[in-house]
Amino acid sequence: MRLFVLPTLWLLFFLATPLLFSKAQAQTSVTGRSLVVDLSADQVDINLGFNGADLTLFGVKNKEGEIAVVIRGPEQTTIIRRKSQALGIWMNTRSMEFLNVPVYYDFAVSAPESDLAAPGVLTKLDIGLDALDFRVEKNEDQQTIDSFREALVRNRQRGGHFPLSPRAITFISDDFFRVDFHVPADVPTGSYLVETFLFNDGKLIDRREAKLRVAQAGFSADVYHFSRDHSFLYALVAVGLAFFLGAGSHLFFRRERV
Amino acid sequence: MLVYLPIAEMAIPAEAVLLLGAVAGFLSGVFGVGGGFLATPLLMFLGVPPAIAVGTQANQLVSTSLSGVLSQFRHGHVDVKLAAVLLVGSMVGTVFGSLLFKMLLYVGQINLVIPLLYVVLLAAVGLMMLIEAIRALLHKGSTSEKILAPWHNRTFFKSLPYKVHFPRSQLHISIVLPIGIGILGGLMISIMGIGGGFLMVPLMIYVLGMPTILVAGTSLLQILLTTAVTTLIHATANHSVDLVLAVLMIVGGIAGVEVGIRVGRHLNGIYARLALALLLLVVSVQIGSGLLVEPPDLYEIAMREGS
Numbered sequence: 001m002r003l004f005v006l007p008t009l010w011l012l013f014f015l016a017t018p019l020l021f022s023k024a025q026a027q028t029s030v031t032g033r034s035l036v037v038d039l040s041a042d043q044v045d046i047n048l049g050f051n052g053a054d055l056t057l058f059g060v061k062n063k064e065g066e067i068a069v070v071i072r073g074p075e076q077t078t079i080i081r082r083k084s085q086a087l088g089i090w091m092n093t094r095s096m097e098f099l100n101v102p103v104y105y106d107f108a109v110s111a112p113e114s115d116l117a118a119p120g121v122l123t124k125l126d127i128g129l130d131a132l133d134f135r136v137e138k139n140e141d142q143q144t145i146d147s148f149r150e151a152l153v154r155n156r157q158r159g160g161h162f163p164l165s166p167r168a169i170t171f172i173s174d175d176f177f178r179v180d181f182h183v184p185a186d187v188p189t190g191s192y193l194v195e196t197f198l199f200n201d202g203k204l205i206d207r208r209e210a211k212l213r214v215a216q217a218g219f220s221a222d223v224y225h226f227s228r229d230h231s232f233l234y235a236l237v238a239v240g241l242a243f244f245l246g247a248g249s250h251l252f253f254r255r256e257r258v
Numbered sequence: 259m260l261v262y263l264p265i266a267e268m269a270i271p272a273e274a275v276l277l278l279g280a281v282a283g284f285l286s287g288v289f290g291v292g293g294g295f296l297a298t299p300l301l302m303f304l305g306v307p308p309a310i311a312v313g314t315q316a317n318q319l320v321s322t323s324l325s326g327v328l329s330q331f332r333h334g335h336v337d338v339k340l341a342a343v344l345l346v347g348s349m350v351g352t353v354f355g356s357l358l359f360k361m362l363l364y365v366g367q368i369n370l371v372i373p374l375l376y377v378v379l380l381a382a383v384g385l386m387m388l389i390e391a392i393r394a395l396l397h398k399g400s401t402s403e404k405i406l407a408p409w410h411n412r413t414f415f416k417s418l419p420y421k422v423h424f425p426r427s428q429l430h431i432s433i434v435l436p437i438g439i440g441i442l443g444g445l446m447i448s449i450m451g452i453g454g455g456f457l458m459v460p461l462m463i464y465v466l467g468m469p470t471i472l473v474a475g476t477s478l479l480q481i482l483l484t485t486a487v488t489t490l491i492h493a494t495a496n497h498s499v500d501l502v503l504a505v506l507m508i509v510g511g512i513a514g515v516e517v518g519i520r521v522g523r524h525l526n527g528i529y530a531r532l533a534l535a536l537l538l539l540v541v542s543v544q545i546g547s548g549l550l551v552e553p554p555d556l557y558e559i560a561m562r563e564g565s
Contacts, residue, residue: 048502050262050269079560089549091370095560151557158555185260185269186305216264220502223264227497235493238317238501239486242508246324249512254329 034063035198035206042210044183045217055181055212057194065200066111067169068127069179073104073214074190080152096148098134103188105132105156108167108179116199125197125204129153129162160184189214265500266310272506274304279510283322286511287518288525289534291459292319292481294452295380296541297507299373306503308368312359312451313498316488318507319453322515323482330475337426337472340436341479347440348447348484355448356491370549375450377546383456384538391532427468427476435466443480447488453481456538 037059044053057069078101081092109116113128122131134152136145156162161184171177192212198205216224227234260269278300282293294315301311330336362368418432439461446454458477462468468476493499522530 046262048262048264049260051260052269080557081560083553083556083558085552089370089374090551090553091549092367092558148557151555152559154555155557155559159559185262186267189267216262216267220262220264223501227265227493227499227501231494231497232490234501235490235499238493238499238504239320239489241501241505242317242320242486242489243324245505245508245512246321247328249321249515250325250328253516 033206034061035196035208036060037194037196037208037210039194039210039212041212043213043215044187046187046189046215047218047220050185050220052185052187053183055183057179057181057196057210059177059179059196059208061175061177061198061206063198063200063205065198065205066116067109067177068113068116068125068197068199069108069167069169069194070125070127070197071104071106071181071192071194071212072102072126073188073192075100075102077101078152080148080155082148082151096136096138096140096145098136098149098152100135101152101156102132103190104161104183104192105129106163106167106181108169108181110169110171110177113166116197117202117204121202121204125195125207127197128166160186161188183214187214189216261502261506263306263310263500263503265497266306266503268305270304270306270503275503275506276510278304279318279507280514280517282318282507283511283514283516284518284521285514285534285537286322286326287515287520288522289518289530291456291534292322292453293511293514294319294450295376295456295538298451299376299541299545301503307498308372309359309363309492309496309498310500310503312448313489313492313496314500314503314507315451316447316485316492317499317504318511319447319481319485320489321508322511323453323478323485325512325515326478327475327482330478333475335472336475336479337424337468338479340424340427340429340466340468341476341483343422343433343436344440344443344476344480345483347437347442348444348480349440349487350437351441351444351446352448352484352488352491353444354441355445356495358445359449372450373545373549377542377549379446379450379457380538380542381546383460384535384542386460387531387535388539391528391535394528395532427466427472429466429468431466439465440480444484444488447481447484448491453485455481456534 037057040056040058044055055071059067061067078098079095080098081095083090084093086093107127109127113122113131116122116127119131122128123133126132134149153162157164167179167181169177169179192214194210194212196208198207215221259272261272261275262269278297282297285291285293285296297318298311298315301315302308306314327336359368362371418434420433421430422433423430439458442461443454443458446452446457455477458480459473462473462477463470489499
């Protein structure tokens with residue numbers, strides 16, 4: 001048996017090698033694609049000791065042009081409130097609801113945004129913070145919307161969920177590039193989208209997208225799911241644990257005190 | 259060291275939480291108060307959503323009050339019947355409190371109401387304790403109970419209906435009073451995430467006229483049962499109890515309580531009350547100034563319940 005297995009494996013290996021090595025090449029030349037990208041990981045596991053994650057995107061372009069990479073989390077309705085002074089106390093008096101705000105957004109460009117494409121194109125593709133178009137349901141004047149929108153971006157930047165400036169794209173050779181993203185420790189969970197765009201002369205030539213799953217894993221995920229799926233049992237465990245620790249410390253330290 | 263909280267869905271420095279629990283436990287060991295009035299605002303300051311800070315704090319109080327109750331039981335300093343009546347009141351208060359909490363969250367004024375309640379309550383109790391402690395210092399001979407005229411002798415409290423006998427405390431009082439105090443306690447646990455011992459203890463002494471020696475154990479037993487039920491409600495209905503956060507706080511708390519008890523033994527009762535009064539006032543002023551000073555950013559992203 002063994003005698004046959006080994007040659008078969010070797011045969012498979014030789015057959016597969018050219019396929020493996022030419023995969024990138026094949027995609028760019030044979031299928032006519034001018035852009036190929038891959039993520040270093042397709043999921044971010046959040047566990048008890050999660051301290052943020054580094055994420056790298058590698059890409060090959062075989063046409064002239066500039067690159068933009070956008071990473072963003074699921075969209076959420078987000079309420080932003082404004083304080084003003086009433087009776088000497090600062091309290092929330094006005095609020096605005098934005099319907100489609102990504103919980104996380106970061107981007108990288110190989111040239112200033114204005115050199116990539118016209119503002120209209122960037123807005124359509126959501127490239128850059130200024131290009132993000134948040135919808136508002138209420139009828140408000142543009143000035144109010146702008147001030148709330150600016151405050152929303154500012155708050156998200158302070159929390160590290162929106163970038164202060166675009167990240168750099170490193171070119172390893174003329175057509176081979178990498179982008180390093182850092183996902184902070186309190187990144188919201190959900191399904192993320194990583195989009196890569198290739199522009200030439202202000203026109204979009206090609207685009208690729210990759211999915212990224214950000215979710216709790218291991219012990220954290222177990223605790224989270226337990227609390228949702230069996231919430232009463234979870235509650236009993238929480239109270240029981242407190243009883244156990246409280247009674248335990250009483251017994252332990254009483255012996256010490258005597 | 260950052261630890262990821264699975265329910266709060268955020269990372270938090272473990273040392274900070276342990277220290278916070280230890281400080282709360284220390285207060286509990288020295289003064290016999292839960293220390294929640296300090297821990298809950300600090301948790302929110304660390305970025306924990308208010309709902310989870312309140313829910314998890316309730317869980318921590320279960321452990322602290324249990325170890326306290328067990329010590330009191332050993333000395334027989336618990337009036338179980340009175341605690342049961344207080345519990346009835348606090349259950350009503352807890353239900354109303356949870357509804358109020360949800361309403362405030364919906365209206366968007368939770369960040370105003372909670373600090374405001376803290377400021378008013380802490381300042382009121384702090385001032386009362388301060389005055390009482392200073393008077394006791396000035397008249398060293400007489401006991402403090404004699405100076406603050408006991409309100410429980412007033413005709414209004416005596417005229418209330420539904421009188422019940424509490425043999426352990428040797429009291430014959432209207433059941434309305436302990437139930438009312440219980441409701442206050444329940445409201446505080448569910449809205450502010452504090453046991454409310456610092457408010458209930460004086461009320462039980464001055465309004466009910468309970469023997470001082472029984473007050474701590476009885477209020478602790480009531481707090482233990484109320485926080486246990488509150489934790490069950492928070493965890494089942496709101497998913498707002500974070501086990502990882504709770505365990506960190508409990509462990510820190512246990513260490514703090516032991517240190518606090520040892521320090522408390524060497525502390526004169528009057529000076530201990532003076533220190534607690536000043537601490538309450540400092541926390542009150544600290545939170546209050548946050549409401550009066552113009553915030554650096556007028557805008558904030560609204561916090562969502564449980565997320």
